[in-house]
Amino acid sequence: MQLNFAGREITIKLVYYGPALSGKTTNLRALHELTADDSHGRLMTLETRDDRTLFFDMLPLLFRAGDAPRKPGDRSYTPVDPTMGMSLRIKVFTVPGQVLHGATRRLVLQGADGVAFIADSQLTETENNAASFLDLRSNLKELNVSVKEMPIVIQFNKRDLPNIRTDEEIKKLAQQGREPVFRASALTGEGVIESFFGLLNLTWSKLEAEHQLSRIIGIEPQEFVPVAARKMGIKREVSVMLQSCLGGNLQYKPVEKA
Amino acid sequence: MNEAKPTDAIATIDIDATLRLEDLVDREALVELCDSFFTLFGIPVRVLSKDGTLLADATREQEVCGYINTFASGRAACGATVGAVKIKDPDEEGTLIHPCFSGLQYRIVAIDYEARRIGRFILGPYLPAEVSDVPSSLLDIDEAVDREKAKSLLFKVPRAKPETVQRVARHLKAALDLILFSGHKTLLTSQMHLVSVRESFRELTERQNRLQEAYDRLRELDRLKSNFLATVSHELRTPLTSIIGYGEMLAEGIAGPLNDEQKEFVGTIREKGEQLLQLIQSLLDMSKLESGTMSVRKEKIRLEDVLSEVVKTLTPNARKKGVVLRLECDASLPGLRADPERLRQVFINLGDNAIKFTPSGGTVTYRATPLEQGRVGRESDFGFALLAPSRSQLEVRVIDTGIGIPLAEREKVFDPFYQVDSSSTREYGGTGLGLSIVKRLVEAHDGTIHVEEGSPRGAVFVVTLPVAGSAEAG
Numbered sequence: 001m002q003l004n005f006a007g008r009e010i011t012i013k014l015v016y017y018g019p020a021l022s023g024k025t026t027n028l029r030a031l032h033e034l035t036a037d038d039s040h041g042r043l044m045t046l047e048t049r050d051d052r053t054l055f056f057d058m059l060p061l062l063f064r065a066g067d068a069p070r071k072p073g074d075r076s077y078t079p080v081d082p083t084m085g086m087s088l089r090i091k092v093f094t095v096p097g098q099v100l101h102g103a104t105r106r107l108v109l110q111g112a113d114g115v116a117f118i119a120d121s122q123l124t125e126t127e128n129n130a131a132s133f134l135d136l137r138s139n140l141k142e143l144n145v146s147v148k149e150m151p152i153v154i155q156f157n158k159r160d161l162p163n164i165r166t167d168e169e170i171k172k173l174a175q176q177g178r179e180p181v182f183r184a185s186a187l188t189g190e191g192v193i194e195s196f197f198g199l200l201n202l203t204w205s206k207l208e209a210e211h212q213l214s215r216i217i218g219i220e221p222q223e224f225v226p227v228a229a230r231k232m233g234i235k236r237e238v239s240v241m242l243q244s245c246l247g248g249n250l251q252y253k254p255v256e257k258a
Numbered sequence: 259m260n261e262a263k264p265t266d267a268i269a270t271i272d273i274d275a276t277l278r279l280e281d282l283v284d285r286e287a288l289v290e291l292c293d294s295f296f297t298l299f300g301i302p303v304r305v306l307s308k309d310g311t312l313l314a315d316a317t318r319e320q321e322v323c324g325y326i327n328t329f330a331s332g333r334a335a336c337g338a339t340v341g342a343v344k345i346k347d348p349d350e351e352g353t354l355i356h357p358c359f360s361g362l363q364y365r366i367v368a369i370d371y372e373a374r375r376i377g378r379f380i381l382g383p384y385l386p387a388e389v390s391d392v393p394s395s396l397l398d399i400d401e402a403v404d405r406e407k408a409k410s411l412l413f414k415v416p417r418a419k420p421e422t423v424q425r426v427a428r429h430l431k432a433a434l435d436l437i438l439f440s441g442h443k444t445l446l447t448s449q450m451h452l453v454s455v456r457e458s459f460r461e462l463t464e465r466q467n468r469l470q471e472a473y474d475r476l477r478e479l480d481r482l483k484s485n486f487l488a489t490v491s492h493e494l495r496t497p498l499t500s501i502i503g504y505g506e507m508l509a510e511g512i513a514g515p516l517n518d519e520q521k522e523f524v525g526t527i528r529e530k531g532e533q534l535l536q537l538i539q540s541l542l543d544m545s546k547l548e549s550g551t552m553s554v555r556k557e558k559i560r561l562e563d564v565l566s567e568v569v570k571t572l573t574p575n576a577r578k579k580g581v582v583l584r585l586e587c588d589a590s591l592p593g594l595r596a597d598p599e600r601l602r603q604v605f606i607n608l609g610d611n612a613i614k615f616t617p618s619g620g621t622v623t624y625r626a627t628p629l630e631q632g633r634v635g636r637e638s639d640f641g642f643a644l645l646a647p648s649r650s651q652l653e654v655r656v657i658d659t660g661i662g663i664p665l666a667e668r669e670k671v672f673d674p675f676y677q678v679d680s681s682s683t684r685e686y687g688g689t690g691l692g693l694s695i696v697k698r699l700v701e702a703h704d705g706t707i708h709v710e711e712g713s714p715r716g717a718v719f720v721v722t723l724p725v726a727g728s729a730e731a732g
Contacts, residue, residue, distance in 0.1 A: 041372050042439050046447050055450040062373035103457035
């Protein structure tokens with residue numbers, strides 16, 4: 001997270017991680033497609049000739065927050081300047097999934113506030129998913145970040161394909177795990193927005209817990225994600241969308257340090 | 259060798275760094291773009307960076323402005339207007355219209371990228387379509403202003419409806435946006451390229467250091483092993499020499515006469531003792547070769563002398579086995595720089611082997627020939643045309659008519675302790691050290707050794723050695 005008081009902006013960095021060809025770029029394309037035009041910049045893709053991501057894809061989501069209506073006399077928070085609000089920049093990146101781009105993955109992962117792990121639902125990809133998650137963990141470790149401290153949501157993508165892990169299995173796994181789990185078919189856009197807001201919710205709850213961002217922005221803590229959704233042109237209620245989460249914790253819980 | 263300096267910190271890149279308009283666009287190309295807009299619509303265009311630096315300017319002084327500038331007060335007013343236009347920054351809305359006292363107008367439009375203000379462009383001056391007469395503010399600058407002249411000049415300025423100017427602004431903004439996006443993408447790509455390479459390099463350096471450490475550790479272990487082998491061989495040899503010596507004394511009857519059976523037993527003890535000594539000697543040679551402490555004393559020698567001595571040494575052995583030993587030396591053999599003792603060891607070993615594997619009635623032949631100049635090495639070798647003429651080698655073939663060596667085994671026979679037939683009941687004895695020592699000794703002379711198939715059967719060991727004075731003779 002970068003906070004620029006002079007420029008009145010907050011930048012949050014979200015990274016879509018996962019094995020090669022699991023649909024990270026497709027998620028970003030869908031996100032670009034499904035959000036209001038005035039809330040995002042161009043989707044930048046740095047890809048090779050065969051459509052594989054070379055360095056990263058980047059989608060900037062840009063809107064102003066902090067001009068949410070307040071009840072008169074409400075003193076529960078003290079915005080820096082209640083009339084101005086802050087401009088919020090959420091930069092969503094993907095990493096290149098191919099094993100050989102390890103160095104690039106680490107570079108893109110630097111300074112990430114939250115990670116969406118895009119897993120391939122096909123049973124044949126089970127090993128690749130696990131290997132990629134271990135790769136994420138070791139890269140975070142190299143960057144001196146514990147995987148426990150990083151807000152991570154897991155998306156099981158490609159639900160439209162045959163020979164996939166069943167909903168029941170995923171649900172069972174999700175309920176035993178720590179990370180919130182979503183299902184998606186990024187190609188059709190299904191589940192993409194839900195996963196994104198699951199990640200934004202989790203990441204926001206961590207940033208809020210650590211930096212009291214709501215005071216800086218001038219917004220009620222619980223209002224942030226719904227405001228973001230409205231600004232991005234999402235008609236559905238965030239709370240309803242988050243119900244599609246199959247398990248795990250959507251609120252950040254600080255890790256007890258030994 | 260220059261050691262690469264290890265970079266210990268992980269490379270960093272600020273993907274969300276604040277961008278500057280002047281870094282994203284090529285100034286000359288920007289000027290061309292502004293020129294083309296000016297040519298197309300007749301409205302002057304100026305592009306300024308965020309801090310007000312003029313980056314591109316496509317404009318021509320209007321005649322009316324020239325006229326106004328002939329009056330001192332007009333010059334002052336004009337300067338004030340232009341100054342104001344240059345410093346005004348449009349607010350959130352992104353567009354600002356600034357009127358001139360002459361009735362002309364400027365439109366100032368913000369250039370934003372990713373919701374950040376990075377510069378602005380100014381369209382104008384142009385004459386708003388609705389202006390039908392010279393405004394009093396223009397006439398007021400000086401009493402001497404000629405109304406008719408001012409009017410005719412004013413109306414020469416390109417006229418534009420607000421929608422038209424807005425459309426031009428939108429087009430320019432779209433064109434700039436595309437350029438900025440492409441520029442940003444290229445900037446990020448090149449930065450990522452650079453940083454990725456640096457990061458990969460860091461990773462490789464780290465890995466290389468770990469490998470180097472492991473390699474050093476292994477080398478140390480290897481050295482310890484060779485030392486151990488050398489020490490043990492030496493320690494084994496000392497008591498063995500005594501055993502053989504006392505055996506000899508017994509056989510000579512120094513301690514009293516022996517009967518035939520006792521003589522035979524003592525003979526066996528001596529023979530086996532000698533065998534054991536030879537084995538230990540081989541181990542010692544091997545460890546010396548491995549630890550690099552074997553000294554090769556090169557001197558000028560004649561190969562014929564070495565080979566005839568070898569044949570002389572091996573003749574009794576061959577005769578016992580019923581094998582014919584032949585030596586064929588080319589009359590024009592050049593001289594060598596080599597260690598005669600070591601070469602003898604090489605050819606005795608090869609001959610010994612050949613005799614061992616050749617059945618009674620067969621032959622073992624030493625054939626020494628000089629290699630034709632320019633025929634040494636393969637055509638595909640690098641620098642062949644330069645190196646071949648300076649290379650001069652000779653070749654010794656040790657040809658037997660024995661059982662031969664299967665193709666798949668021909669490389670492996672030179673590995674230490676390797677036996678083609680490694681079963682415990684194998685027909686032919688030996689430690690399996692001989693050929694590996696031979697190979698190392700040949701290599702210590704900058705030569706090569708390989709095995710070929712005999713004709714019609716048997717094996718041929720081919721040794722090549724550089725001739726004295728040739729480029730590769732050490």
